[in-house]
Amino acid sequence: MIGVSSGRLRAYLRAGVLSPEHGQRGELRFSFQDLLLLRKAEELVRQRIPPHRVRMALKKLRARLPDTRPLTGMQLQAEGSSVVVHEGNTRWQAESGQVLLAFNGPFTDPESAPMAMLPSRSAVPSGGDVVPPSTDEIYEIGCDVDEADPEQAEASYRQVLMQAPEHADAHINLGRILHERGDLPAAEAHYRQALAIRSHDPTALFNLGVVLEDQGRNDAALEAYASAITVDGRNADAHYNAARLYDLAGDYGAALRHLRICRDLSRAR
Numbered sequence: 001m002i003g004v005s006s007g008r009l010r011a012y013l014r015a016g017v018l019s020p021e022h023g024q025r026g027e028l029r030f031s032f033q034d035l036l037l038l039r040k041a042e043e044l045v046r047q048r049i050p051p052h053r054v055r056m057a058l059k060k061l062r063a064r065l066p067d068t069r070p071l072t073g074m075q076l077q078a079e080g081s082s083v084v085v086h087e088g089n090t091r092w093q094a095e096s097g098q099v100l101l102a103f104n105g106p107f108t109d110p111e112s113a114p115m116a117m118l119p120s121r122s123a124v125p126s127g128g129d130v131v132p133p134s135t136d137e138i139y140e141i142g143c144d145v146d147e148a149d150p151e152q153a154e155a156s157y158r159q160v161l162m163q164a165p166e167h168a169d170a171h172i173n174l175g176r177i178l179h180e181r182g183d184l185p186a187a188e189a190h191y192r193q194a195l196a197i198r199s200h201d202p203t204a205l206f207n208l209g210v211v212l213e214d215q216g217r218n219d220a221a222l223e224a225y226a227s228a229i230t231v232d233g234r235n236a237d238a239h240y241n242a243a244r245l246y247d248l249a250g251d252y253g254a255a256l257r258h259l260r261i262c263r264d265l266s267r268a269r
Contacts, residue, residue: 002035003042005143005147006203007143007173008051009038010169011052011139011140011144012038012055012058014169015055015058015059016062017055018037018038019031025234026232027234033070041054041055041058044076044083048078049078049082051140052140052141052143052144053082054083057094060094061083061085061094135160135167138159139157142155142156142170142173146173146177150177150180150181154174154177157173157177168194168198168201169194171191171193171194171204172190174190175191175204175211179211179214184214184215187211188211191211202228206224206235208224209222209224209225210241213241213245218249221245222242222245222249225238225242225245234265236265236266239258239259239261239262240259242258243256243262
């Protein structure tokens, strides 16, 4: 509906700016407020603010606001490479908390007036030290360039795994890049590492099934699809792939059963 890739959506979830609920089958159900916030975030991205900076700004803004006040109620605009919050006559940077003040002077156009920034105490590192990006920030950078620059994304995911070997999402995304490149054994290894960390991850289970199938290991692939369906019974792609493998194995009853489920799920979308 909004054009957000699955990798970027996972990054928003990890940043904690969305509040989906879990359905009866464990699926994520996003509220109307979540959709509005995603649309607002993507508008900022289209105004040339890097997606990881949009997420960081929303994450820090969420931490500053009371729980009763939704992010969608804030007026957010892109100014240069920053997300700026407008509240009445006050303007401040969402990411740093710095207040922007317009000086009075010989400027008739308020848009062209120079701005001064008053940093909040918490926004200034002690001793002027530069704080290196966290592993989550590096992961989010990888998600931002995943489709446009897979090599840069791969480097980001590898850097994350050097610092945090238990980062399941980085294993999944790196595995997918290697999978698309044709390095099937390496992709399989990363999917399995993700499952060793998070055994019921539906994306890792489904991707493992695909990479096993691509290697001609249909029985093992079918087991992976079955596990993915157990975790998420509404995974239409897993039902379809399972139906195809059952058909190849001559189990036409099972193939038809999964095809019917796939059809019903597709109609329900």
